[in-house]
Amino acid sequence: MADAPAPVPAPVSTSVLDVRNLDVRFRTRRGPVQAVDGVSFSLAPGEILGVVGESGCGKSTLCTSLVRLLPDNADVTGSIRFRGEELLEKTPAEMREIRGRHITMVLQNPMTAMDPLFTVGNQLDEVLRHNSSMTAEERGRRAMEMLRLVHIPSPVERLRSYPHQMSGGMKQRVLTAMATALKPGLLLADEPTTALDVTIQEQILRLLAEIRATLGTAIILVTHDLGIVRRLTDRVVIMYAGRAVETGETEAIFTDPKHPYTRALLASIPRIGQTARRLTAIEGQIPDLANLPPGCAFAPRCPSAMPDCTNAFPPSFDTGAGRTARCWLHDGRAA
């Protein structure tokens, strides 16, 4: 946080991250597959943004493209501005520097995210050694401080233990400590609690909220779990078949969803205290990205589909209060 952003001739913006018209296309043997299609959003410092969707909706690809870790057969176009700097123009060396220090990640599987041959202390120290100019003593202090911040009991002993001596929840705490040890501006959390039990999940979510509060880190939380999104995020991007079909403030979207997919998804989840004998299911299957239906990809499953929906994919319509929906129902000209 100490170093000022380099003087780039960019519009001054208050956001940490500004993503505009992001496209990710994979060249595959079956032909091109568009995994992310025209996604735009921005993120204020200390904000938590949820990226939600089902498998194959492009949410993880989107997250990975932000730090440019996609495989070579992926073409990324559009704009990703981090603190005013265009990430798509960075060299691999510059990206490495940004990744270690300013944008960090916590991934789904804490079991495989650590090296089984090194102690927790070694691994935390490595993060600090490679990405900062701290002395050994400062690094040791910082490591302890971080383990305390993530509520690891008896941190002194923990620094000497190996990953296999810890439970999944404990490892995820340590990984969160590693990811936030250098006070990054942005933390990408891709399904951070999916592999954990519900009561442990609850603890990790509380931890992420604390990290945001104490370090001011902005967080992008990628998940399929709408409960987690409602619980933790300020704003949300709902994805379907590579497109951001609805964006806006979390509470507003949960109480008044504008896109038929969001509405159907929320209705299909059983709720505590609900007495209905049947759930309102979304019929049909999730489309294959390599073989998308024409027009709106949700049209074949959509209860409100109109004949026009299969002709063209709707652009992003403004639905008020900083919200957008990619659905012809919100085409102002139509009504």
Add this chain to the structure above:
Amino acid sequence: MSDVTPLVSAEGLVKHFPLPRRPFAERRVVHAVDGVGFTINPGETFGLVGESGCGKTTIGKLLLYLEPLTAGHLSVAGHTLSALPSGTERAFRRDVQAVFQDPYGALNPRHKVLDVVGEPLTVQHGVRGAELREQVQELLRVVGLPPRVVDQYPHEFSGGQRQRMAIARAVSVRPKFMVLDEPVSALDVSIRAQVLNLLRDLQDELGLTYLFIAHDLAVVEFMSDRVGVMYLGKIVELADAAELYRRPLHPYTRALLRAAMATDLPRGGRDTVSIEGEVPSPINPPSGCRFRTRCPFAQPRCAAEEPKLASVAEGHAVACHFYGEIEAQLGSPTAAAGVA
């Protein structure tokens, strides 16, 4: 309710898995299930909910006779499982079927849908050839798949479609009782509701009785008539589904509810019970109440004396010394749920 003969009755079920012996050390065992009892009436769904390692899947396996009992008495659909006589296993498999979590591992990738779904019919009733094909096509129609898929292979289908095939196979022999172990947790959110609806429709049409095992409380409530909450090999609370969510009494049930209700409730949720720490090892479970190491209300008595699962209201039992005091302090956290 009491004048009905239960289809499943379990008394004092115990399942210990011995660990490999280490030299000069006492043999250690994993206490997977430690004294669990319940009954399931015909046509009813009994839900078991809890976190990993609580023993819910082991109970499913005991009821399927996939694991022998360490102790206890178990009767399932008229079969007594502590001593299933050899030769009756085939009849048992006709009456009791299962659907598991992973629809990818459950279907043999080398067999066509016809053989995958039709195998129990061939084994149990010797159905073959054109008749088998016809019956499998009918089963596929029942579970909402087009009959023409009989000649395709499982890998051509999505997880939700495969789970429908697994369900078609399970109901093909007209079982009386089915164990459903996390049948929707591997599926996408928009597909889950389809499969849950299908399971309920089949239950109504075929008069099935279910044991429904899951970690998601909202899903368990939707499916179940009665629910048992498990923690470290024990049932800590047992009640009618609606009652359990209206009036959870055990601190662990309250904690699970807090985690699960998040979808329904705005940020921050309600202030119920939030628990620290992790599930202790089932090799060396804590003395007294097994939840006491994580319980914010634990007292010295909890370590000394194990709370019995005791009835507190019609059809509602809880294993906690201090549920009354806790309820007086916290009230019923879900009273206003579902408003959001």
